[in-house]
Amino acid sequence: xxxxxxxxxxxxxxxxxxxxxxxxxxxxxxxxxxxxxxxxxxxxxxxxxxxxxxxxxxxxxxxxxxxxxxxxxxxxxxxxxxxxxxxxxxxxxxxxxxxxxxxxxxxxxxxxxxxxxxxxxxxxxxxxxxxxxxxxxxxxxxxxxxxxxxxxxxxxxxxxxxxxxxxxxxxxxxxxxxxxxxxxxxxxxxxxxxxxxxxxxxxxxxxxxxxxxxxxxxxxxxxxxxxxxxxxxxxxxxxxxxxxx
Numbered sequence: 001x002x003x004x005x006x007x008x009x010x011x012x013x014x015x016x017x018x019x020x021x022x023x024x025x026x027x028x029x030x031x032x033x034x035x036x037x038x039x040x041x042x043x044x045x046x047x048x049x050x051x052x053x054x055x056x057x058x059x060x061x062x063x064x065x066x067x068x069x070x071x072x073x074x075x076x077x078x079x080x081x082x083x084x085x086x087x088x089x090x091x092x093x094x095x096x097x098x099x100x101x102x103x104x105x106x107x108x109x110x111x112x113x114x115x116x117x118x119x120x121x122x123x124x125x126x127x128x129x130x131x132x133x134x135x136x137x138x139x140x141x142x143x144x145x146x147x148x149x150x151x152x153x154x155x156x157x158x159x160x161x162x163x164x165x166x167x168x169x170x171x172x173x174x175x176x177x178x179x180x181x182x183x184x185x186x187x188x189x190x191x192x193x194x195x196x197x198x199x200x201x202x203x204x205x206x207x208x209x210x211x212x213x214x215x216x217x218x219x220x221x222x223x224x225x226x227x228x229x230x231x232x233x234x235x236x237x238x239x240x241x242x243x244x245x
Contacts, residue, residue: 050091057092057142061137067088070091104161108165110126111124121169122223124166125195125218125219129199129215132195136199178228187226199214219240220234220237
C-alpha cells in the first residue's frame with residue numbers, strides 16, 4: 001500500500017490565512033500577546049517621538065516638524081517614526097493634542113489651588129498668559145501658525161477646550177455673585193481672544209516690558225472686561241502672581 005504524503009508546503013499558506021490561532025496550534029505555542037514591558041516600551045517610544053516633535057516645533061514652528069528632523073531629534077530612524085505615525089500631518093495632530101492636554105491640565109490645577117471662584121478665574125487667566133509667554137513660539141505654532149487645513153479641526157477643538165475652561169470659571173464667578181450676569185460663552189471667547197492676541201498675535205508687545213507686567217496687564221484687562229470693579233480687579237492681580245502658577 002502506497003502512503004500518500006500530505007502537501008504541507010502547499011496547504012500551509014491557506015491555513016495561515018485562517019488566523020493566528022491555527023498557526024499557534026500548528027507551531028505548538030500560544031498566540032503572541034504584548035507583555036506589559038512591551039506595552040510600556042512602545043508607549044515610551046511614542047511619547048519620546050511626540051516630545052522630540054514638540055521641541056522641533058518650539059524652535060522652528062510646525063513647518064519644521066518633518067519626519068526626518070523629528071527622528072534625528074529623537075535619536076531613531078525615520079522608519080521608526082512611521083511605525084507610529086502615518087505621516088507629518090498625523091504627527092503634528094498628536095503634538096497639538098499633547099499640548100492641549102498639558103495646557104488644559106495646567107489651567108485646572110491653577111484653578112484647583114485658588115481659594116474661591118473669582119480667584120480661580122484670575123488664576124486661570126494668569127496661568128494661561130504666563131505659560132504662553134514662556135513658550136511663545138510653541139504656543140503660536142499650536143494655536144495660530146498657518147498649517148495644513150487637515151489640522152484645522154483639532155486646533156479648533158484646542159481653542160474650544162480653552163474657551164470652555166474660561167467659561168467654567170466665569171460661570172462660577174457669576175454664580176457666586178462676584179460678576180454680573182452675562183453671556184458666558186461670548187465672554188469666554190472674548191477673554192481667549194484677548195489673551196491670544198495680547199501674547200502671540202501680530203500686535204502683541206514683543207519687548208519693552210517684563211513678562212510679569214504683561215501678564216498682570218492682560219489679567220487686569222480681562223477682569224475689568226468681565227465686569228469686575230477696578231479696585232477688586234487690581235487686588236486680585238496683585239495676589240495672583242506669575243510665580244503662583
